[in-house]
Amino acid sequence: MTLTLTVSDEVRALTPGFTHLAVEAHGLVNGPSDANSSALLDDATRCLAERLGGLAPHEDPHMAAWRAAYTAFGTKPSRNRNSAEALARRALSDAGLPRINLLVDLYNAISVAHLIPVGGEDLDRITGGMRLVRATGEEPFVTVAGGEDVVEHPDAGEVVWCDDEGVTCRRWNWRQGVRTRLTEESVNAVFLLESMAPMTIGELQAAGAELAESLEKLSPGVRITVRSPE
Numbered sequence: 001m002t003l004t005l006t007v008s009d010e011v012r013a014l015t016p017g018f019t020h021l022a023v024e025a026h027g028l029v030n031g032p033s034d035a036n037s038s039a040l041l042d043d044a045t046r047c048l049a050e051r052l053g054g055l056a057p058h059e060d061p062h063m064a065a066w067r068a069a070y071t072a073f074g075t076k077p078s079r080n081r082n083s084a085e086a087l088a089r090r091a092l093s094d095a096g097l098p099r100i101n102l103l104v105d106l107y108n109a110i111s112v113a114h115l116i117p118v119g120g121e122d123l124d125r126i127t128g129g130m131r132l133v134r135a136t137g138e139e140p141f142v143t144v145a146g147g148e149d150v151v152e153h154p155d156a157g158e159v160v161w162c163d164d165e166g167v168t169c170r171r172w173n174w175r176q177g178v179r180t181r182l183t184e185e186s187v188n189a190v191f192l193l194e195s196m197a198p199m200t201i202g203e204l205q206a207a208g209a210e211l212a213e214s215l216e217k218l219s220p221g222v223r224i225t226v227r228s229p230e
Helices: 009-014 035-051 061-072 084-090 101-116 199-220
Strands: 005-007 018-026 117-121 132-134 141-146 149-152 158-162 165-168 187-198 223-226
Touching: 005 018, 009 132, 018 199, 035 084, 035 101, 061 084, 061 187, 084 101, 084 117, 101 117, 101 187, 101 199, 187 199, 199 223
Parallel strands: 005 132
Antiparallel strands: 018 187, 018 223, 117 187, 132 158, 141 149, 158 165
16 A cells, blocks of 8 residues: 655645655665665765865755755754755764665665755554644654663654654654664665755656665665655
C-alpha cells in the first residue's frame, strides 16, 4: 500500500513556497557504510564546495529561504538548523560527514550535493499516514538521551512530521526520531526531499531522480515509485 503524505493548510499558509517530493522504495538492501558510500559523501562535499564558491551554507538562497521558514514558526534558525544546512556545515568542517549506514550515507550525499533537506523513514515502522502539521505540543517524540530512549514533546505551533503514533521529525527536518529511522535491517523506506522557493521544481526533480538511480544501484531489483512534487 502506498504511504499517504499530507501537508496541512496551516503549514501551506505559513510557507507557500514549500514543495516536497517522495521516493518510495521496497526491497532495499542496507548495511554498514563502506568504501562506495564513503566515496559518495566525499564527492558530495566537493560538489557543495563548488556550489557555494566560498559562501557559508546559510548564505545560499535556498538555505536563506529555509531560515525564513524556521523563523516563521518561532524557531531560531541559527540555533536549530534545517538538516541540509547542518549537514553542509559539517561537510565543510574538519570533522567531515558522518558515516552511518549505506542508505543514510546515500541520502545524506544527495542532501549535501543538492543542498536540500532529505530524510529517510522506515516504512515498516510508520503507523498510518504521515502528516506535516503545526504541533499542539502534546504529541510524543521519541529521542535518545544518555544512551536511553526518552519521550519529548514539540513546542506548540512547531512544524513537525508525524504519524498515528507521534512525531517522526521535529522542527520540520531538524531532528529525526529513533522510532522510524533507517537501520541496517530496513528494507522498505520513503525518502522525503523538501524544497523552498527559489529552488525550482526541476531542481527538486533532478535530486529525486539521482536518489532513485543511486537506490537502484545499491539494491538491484528494488521497486521504486517517485511521486510528483506537491
